[in-house]
Amino acid sequence: MLTTKEKGNQLAEKLIEKLNNKTAVIGVVGLGYVGLPLAVEKAKAGYNVIGFDVQESKVDEVNQGINYIGDVVDEELKELVVNKKLKATTDYSFIKEVDAVAICVPTPLDIYKQPNTSYVESSAHEISDYLHEGMLVVLESTTYPGTTEELLKPILEQSGLTCGEDFFLAYSPERVDPGNKQFKTKNTPKVVGGVSENCTKVAATMYGNVLESDIHEVSSPSVAEMEKILENTFRNINIGLANEMAVLCNKMGIDVWEVIDAAATKPYGFMPFYPGPGLGGHCIPIDPWYLTWKAREYNYHTKLIETAGEINNEMPNYVIQRIMEILNKEGKAVKSSNILVLGVAYKKDIDDYRESPVLPILEKLEDAGANWTVVDPYVKEFKHRNSIETPIANVTVEMLENADLVMIATNHSGFDYEEIIKYSNLIFDTRNSYKVVENNINYYKL
Numbered sequence: 001m002l003t004t005k006e007k008g009n010q011l012a013e014k015l016i017e018k019l020n021n022k023t024a025v026i027g028v029v030g031l032g033y034v035g036l037p038l039a040v041e042k043a044k045a046g047y048n049v050i051g052f053d054v055q056e057s058k059v060d061e062v063n064q065g066i067n068y069i070g071d072v073v074d075e076e077l078k079e080l081v082v083n084k085k086l087k088a089t090t091d092y093s094f095i096k097e098v099d100a101v102a103i104c105v106p107t108p109l110d111i112y113k114q115p116n117t118s119y120v121e122s123s124a125h126e127i128s129d130y131l132h133e134g135m136l137v138v139l140e141s142t143t144y145p146g147t148t149e150e151l152l153k154p155i156l157e158q159s160g161l162t163c164g165e166d167f168f169l170a171y172s173p174e175r176v177d178p179g180n181k182q183f184k185t186k187n188t189p190k191v192v193g194g195v196s197e198n199c200t201k202v203a204a205t206m207y208g209n210v211l212e213s214d215i216h217e218v219s220s221p222s223v224a225e226m227e228k229i230l231e232n233t234f235r236n237i238n239i240g241l242a243n244e245m246a247v248l249c250n251k252m253g254i255d256v257w258e259v260i261d262a263a264a265t266k267p268y269g270f271m272p273f274y275p276g277p278g279l280g281g282h283c284i285p286i287d288p289w290y291l292t293w294k295a296r297e298y299n300y301h302t303k304l305i306e307t308a309g310e311i312n313n314e315m316p317n318y319v320i321q322r323i324m325e326i327l328n329k330e331g332k333a334v335k336s337s338n339i340l341v342l343g344v345a346y347k348k349d350i351d352d353y354r355e356s357p358v359l360p361i362l363e364k365l366e367d368a369g370a371n372w373t374v375v376d377p378y379v380k381e382f383k384h385r386n387s388i389e390t391p392i393a394n395v396t397v398e399m400l401e402n403a404d405l406v407m408i409a410t411n412h413s414g415f416d417y418e419e420i421i422k423y424s425n426l427i428f429d430t431r432n433s434y435k436v437v438e439n440n441i442n443y444y445k446l
Helices: 004-020 035-044 056-063 074-082 092-097 118-130 147-159 197-210 221-252 256-263 287-298 303-329 358-367 397-402 417-423
Strands: 025-029 048-052 086-089 100-103 136-139 168-171 190-194 215-218 338-342 371-375 382-384 387-389 405-408 427-429 443-445
Touching (some): 004 168, 025 035, 025 092, 025 118, 035 074, 048 092, 056 086, 074 086, 136 197, 147 221, 168 221, 190 197, 197 215, 221 303, 287 303, 303 358, 338 397, 358 371, 358 382
Parallel strands (some): 025 048, 025 100, 048 086, 100 136, 136 168, 190 215, 338 371, 338 405
Antiparallel strands (some): 168 190, 382 387
8 A cells, every 4th residue: 555655756757757758648728828839839849739728719720720829930830730749629628638737827917906816716627627646737827926725726636636646736937928039938947836846846847848948946836926926026116117217307308218228338236127108918017916915915015016016007197198298399289189109019029919008098099089090010900998909000101191190109120110200290209219319309209
């Protein structure tokens, strides 16, 4: 009769062997910006991969080899599907066929800026129904410290199996940076923290066989969850500082971009962050609030985090204020003005507009009575209030000439900046698209 420890060791060794010889079947729950690239990398590494998603449209596209994520190579996806290394389904009963599964579903905030873990909980219940002995479950969704052990573990143990003894559970935060040309899923270092030593070991083995990066093991899921929050809180706070500097520098008649470039010449003790119209993406505007929410449980108020959030959230209002001031200098009111907005994606050269600060800016322009037109070569459509809007793909000279003001909201590489500055009546540049603009009284920077 095996002890619980011996049984856990035996199951871990068996799973590690399957992971090493690539006979393990890997599942990925959630086929979005994180899940699909991860599923592709696991299939490229030699594993048979099953992707799970509640959206039939995504499942159908994957099974046809149709790519919808910018960081995935179209040809690679199609080849993996044709060679039957990757398939997708909405049927969670196929969980019983997998040896390891990663959960990559959204963790948004509700209207009170509290974590909405419903997608994680739903995924956990689906997995629990088909959880089997010797299986590995890894949560990758960004969330508050404690989620893996306090929320996920009890749901999975409703299966009758015991974590660390019958199955393995770990947390490994996603580190996807859409549009990053240097660091992709494949070569970004991976942090792994398991509920037990064996949990960490099997999870690290899986990622070690898939990725070309270092695997950094930590002592618990909570450490891994907290480090992910720290990454994005660090960026949130420093961007908040840059935004506050931008507001102050404008009042003082100083070019904040020149100030930051000058400070960046220091070879130590300074890291440049840049201002903008606000924060976007699924991580930086959202993740720090998970920690703020969790901190209340310990009667602690995260003052610095919340202050940075307030500064960043205020930037769309500041952008509207600047637009009004710039138009006023030209003797125009924002009401009935034609505003040409270049870019709706939250950063350059991607199609992702989640949490884009451009969205509230469009709403505020509309509320002020302005007419706006959006140009974005990457975003095919976006949600605006209760409707779906389709951006224009390319800027024309006629559009520039007819606009009362052109706002550069996202500095996509594909825009013709020489043409923009040549034919625009008035430019408000929130991204420092032009390092130097000499003697152009119609050009304003954030």
